[in-house]
Amino acid sequence: MTAFVRDQWYVAAYSREVGRELLGRTILGEPIVFYRTGDGEAVGLADRCVHRRFPLSESRLDGDTIVCGYHGFTYDSGGSCVFVPGQQRIPRTARVAAYPVVEQDSFVWVWIGDRAKADPALIPRAPWLADPNYTTVSGMEPLNARYMLLVDNLMDLSHETYLHGGYIGTPEVAETPIQTEVDEDSGIVYVSRHMDDAACPPFYAKSTGIEGRITRWQDIEYHPPCLYLLHSRIAPQGVYPPAEGPDDQAFHVEVVYAITPSTENTTYDFWAVARDFALDDEEVSRFLHSNNHTVVMQDVTALNLLEQVLVKEADGYQELSINIDTGGLAARRILKRMAERSRPEGAVTS
Amino acid sequence: MLTGPRVYRVDWVLGTDRLRGFCFCGTSYDAEDPIELWAWLLAHPDSHGGTGPTEPEPADPPSGTVRDRQPVPA
Numbered sequence: 001m002t003a004f005v006r007d008q009w010y011v012a013a014y015s016r017e018v019g020r021e022l023l024g025r026t027i028l029g030e031p032i033v034f035y036r037t038g039d040g041e042a043v044g045l046a047d048r049c050v051h052r053r054f055p056l057s058e059s060r061l062d063g064d065t066i067v068c069g070y071h072g073f074t075y076d077s078g079g080s081c082v083f084v085p086g087q088q089r090i091p092r093t094a095r096v097a098a099y100p101v102v103e104q105d106s107f108v109w110v111w112i113g114d115r116a117k118a119d120p121a122l123i124p125r126a127p128w129l130a131d132p133n134y135t136t137v138s139g140m141e142p143l144n145a146r147y148m149l150l151v152d153n154l155m156d157l158s159h160e161t162y163l164h165g166g167y168i169g170t171p172e173v174a175e176t177p178i179q180t181e182v183d184e185d186s187g188i189v190y191v192s193r194h195m196d197d198a199a200c201p202p203f204y205a206k207s208t209g210i211e212g213r214i215t216r217w218q219d220i221e222y223h224p225p226c227l228y229l230l231h232s233r234i235a236p237q238g239v240y241p242p243a244e245g246p247d248d249q250a251f252h253v254e255v256v257y258a259i260t261p262s263t264e265n266t267t268y269d270f271w272a273v274a275r276d277f278a279l280d281d282e283e284v285s286r287f288l289h290s291n292n293h294t295v296v297m298q299d300v301t302a303l304n305l306l307e308q309v310l311v312k313e314a315d316g317y318q319e320l321s322i323n324i325d326t327g328g329l330a331a332r333r334i335l336k337r338m339a340e341r342s343r344p345e346g347a348v349t350s
Numbered sequence: 351m352l353t354g355p356r357v358y359r360v361d362w363v364l365g366t367d368r369l370r371g372f373c374f375c376g377t378s379y380d381a382e383d384p385i386e387l388w389a390w391l392l393a394h395p396d397s398h399g400g401t402g403p404t405e406p407e408p409a410d411p412p413s414g415t416v417r418d419r420q421p422v423p424a
Contacts (some may be wrong), residue, residue, distance in 0.1 A: 177362030184356040184374070192351075323369055326360050326384040333388065 002148045002332065003339040004028045004261055005225040007113030009123045011258035011270050014138065015103050018042045022066065024057025026262045028112045032099055033057040037064040043077045044099035044110050050081065056096070105129045106136070107258060107270070113342060124223035128254040128274035135279045137289035138256075138272035141300050145307035147225075147261040148332065150269060153299055154228050154257055155191060155328035157218055163302055167295050172198035172216070180326040187334045191220040191327035197237050203291050204234045207284050208251045208277060213237040220327065224334050230255035252276045265307060271296050358391045360384070375399030 012025050013034060023034040024047050031047035033056045047057050049068040059069035065082060067074045073094065074083035081094035100111035100118035106129040111118035128134040143150060153159065160169035172195045181190040195216040204210065217233040233241075235250035242249075258270035273292050278284040310317070321329060359372040363380070371387045372378045377398045381387040390397050 177364060179362065180360040181352045182358045183352045183354040184358065185354055188352060190352050321384050323362055323367065323384060326362075326369065326387075329384055329388055330358075333392070 002146070002335055003343065004112075005335060005338040006342040007111075007117050008225055008338075008342070009102070009109045009111055009118075009120075010226050010260045011107045011268070012044065012101075012110040012260065013108045014140070014270070015042070015106055015108055018108050020061060022057045022059065022061060024055060025268070026266075027110060028261050029263055030112060031055065031057075032110065033066065034101075034108065035061060035066070037077050039064075041077070042101050042103055042108050044101045044108075045075060045077075045079050046096040046099075048096065049073050050094055050096055051084075106138075106272075124227040126227060126229060126254070126256045126272070129256060129272055131274070133279075134254065134274040134276055135285060136272050136274040137285055137292065138270070139289070139293055139296070140271070141269045141293075141296050142262070143267040143269045143300055143303055144265065145267060145303040146265055146310075147259050147267040148335070149303045149306055149310075150257075150259050150267055150299075151222075151224075151228075151331050151335065152328045153303060154230075154259075155189070155220065155222065155331050156324050157191075157193060157220070157230075158324045163298050164295050166202065167291055167298075168201050168203045170199040170201050173218075174324075178324065178326065180330060182330045182334070187224055187338065189220070189222040189224070189327055189330045189334065191222075193218045200234070203288075203295075204251070204253075206291075207275070207288055208234060210234065210236055210251075215239060222327075222331055224331060224338060226258050226260060228257040228259060230257075265311065269296065269300065360387060360391075373399055 006028065010027050012027055012032065013023060017023055018034045019036050025032055025034065032044045033047040034042065034044050036042055045056065047055050049056055049070065051071055051073050054068055054070035056066045056068060060067050064077050065074050072085045073081055075096055076082050079096045079098035081090050084090050084094060100115060102109045102120045102123060104123055105126045109123050129136050158174040161171055161174035162169065176193050176195045179192045198214055198216045200210050200214045215235045215237050219231040221229040221231065232253040232255060233250050239249050241247040254274040256272040260268040260270065262268055271292065273288055356374045358374065361370045363370050367382055368380050369384060369387050370378055370380050371391045373391055373394050375394055379387065379390045
C-alpha cells in the first residue's frame with residue numbers, strides 16, 4: 001500500500017462547507033475540525049480536546065471559540081485554551097494544533113506535515129472553479145478505498161468505455177492511443193488522448209447540443225498528490241483550434257478532482273465540472289450535476305469493491321500492466337517517491 | 351504538453367501495440383511493456399545517455415491532433 005505523502009497541501013472541503021457549523025474531517029489520518037470565524041477566516045484545529053480527547057467537531061462554537069462538549073475546555077482560533085472548568089490556572093500544555101489553511105479556487109486547502117514548510121505558493125491551481133466565465137457543478141463523495149485506487153482510475157480513462165458506457169464512455173476512448181509525459185522536476189504527469197472522430201456520449205450531446213460525431217480531446221494534468229485536472233475539448237468532428245484567436249468553435253469542460261486521503265482505506269473524492277458554455281442554463285447545470293454524480297458513483301461502487309478485494313490479498317499481489325497504464329504507472333512512481341521523501345526521520349515503514 | 355528540461359515522453363506508436371519512450375537526454379527506446387519502458391527511461395544515465403538534459407526534440411502531438419488546420423467555417 002502506498003504510504004501517505006506528507007508536507008503537502010490537501011483539499012479538506014469546499015469553501016461553502018466551512019461556516020459557523022463545526023465540520024470534522026480526517027485528513028491523512030489526522031482528525032481536524034474546521035469552522036469560519038466571525039471575520040470570515042477559515043480555521044482548522046486538531047479535532048481532539050487535549051483533556052479527554054473528545055471530538056471538538058461534536059462540540060459548539062461560542063463566538064470564535066470552540067467549547068468542548070464534554071467538560072467545557074475552550075479554545076480560540078489559534079488553538080490556545082482560554083478556559084478550563086473550575087480553576088483559574090490554565091495548564092501550559094492546554095492547546096490543540098492549528099493547521100495552516102488557505103482558501104483558493106473554491107477549495108479549503110490544509111497543510112499536512114511540517115508547518116515550517118507550508119508555503120501557499122505551492123498550492124496547484126484550478127482557476128476555472130472561481131472564474132465567472134465558467135459555470136461549475138461540484139460535489140464530494142466519501143470513498144471506502146485507498147487513495148491510490150482513485151489515482152489509478154483517473155489516470156486511465158479507457159475505463160470510461162466499460163464502466164461509464166452510456167454516460168461519458170464511447171468505444172473510441174478505449175481504442176485511442178495515448179501520449180504520456182512526466183516532468184521529473186515538478187512531478188507533473190500529463191496524459192493526452194485525442195480522438196479525431198468519435199461518437200458523442202450523452203454527457204456532452206445533451207449539454208452542448210452537438211449532433212453527430214465529435215473531435216474529442218482529453219488532456220490529463222495530474223499534480224500529485226491531490227489535484228487532478230482533465231482538460232476536455234469537445235467540437236463537431238473536424239473542428240480544431242484556430243492558429244490564432246480564441247478556440248470559440250469548441251466546448252471546453254474542465255474536470256477537477258481533489259484526491260484527499262482520509263485514512264489508509266478511505267478517501268475524499270472531490271469532483272467539479274466547469275464549463276465555458278450555457279453559463280446561465282440551469283437545466284444544463286442540473287443535467288451535468290446529475291450525470292457526473294452518477295459517473296462518480298459508478299467509480300465509487302467499483303473502487304469500494306476493489307478495496308474489499310485488495311485488502312484480503314497478500315502483499316505483493318500480481319498485477320498486469322498494459323499500454324493504457326503508462327500514465328498510472330508514472331503517477332504511482334512519483335507518489336512513492338514523494339512519500340519516501342516526506343517520511344519523518346526515523347519513521348519505520350512496514 | 352510539458353516543456354521542462356527533464357521531461358520523459360512515452361508515445362503509443364500509432365497502429366501498433368508498441369510504446370516508444372523518449373528520455374530528456376534525447377535517446378529513445380521501444381517496448382511492448384510499460385513497466386519495461388519506464389525501467390529503461392528511469393535508468394538514465396545508467397542504461398542510456400550519460401550527459402545532462404539536451405534540447406528536447408519536438409514532440410509529435412497526440413494522435414488525432416491535426417497540425418495543419420484548415421480555417422473553420424463559422
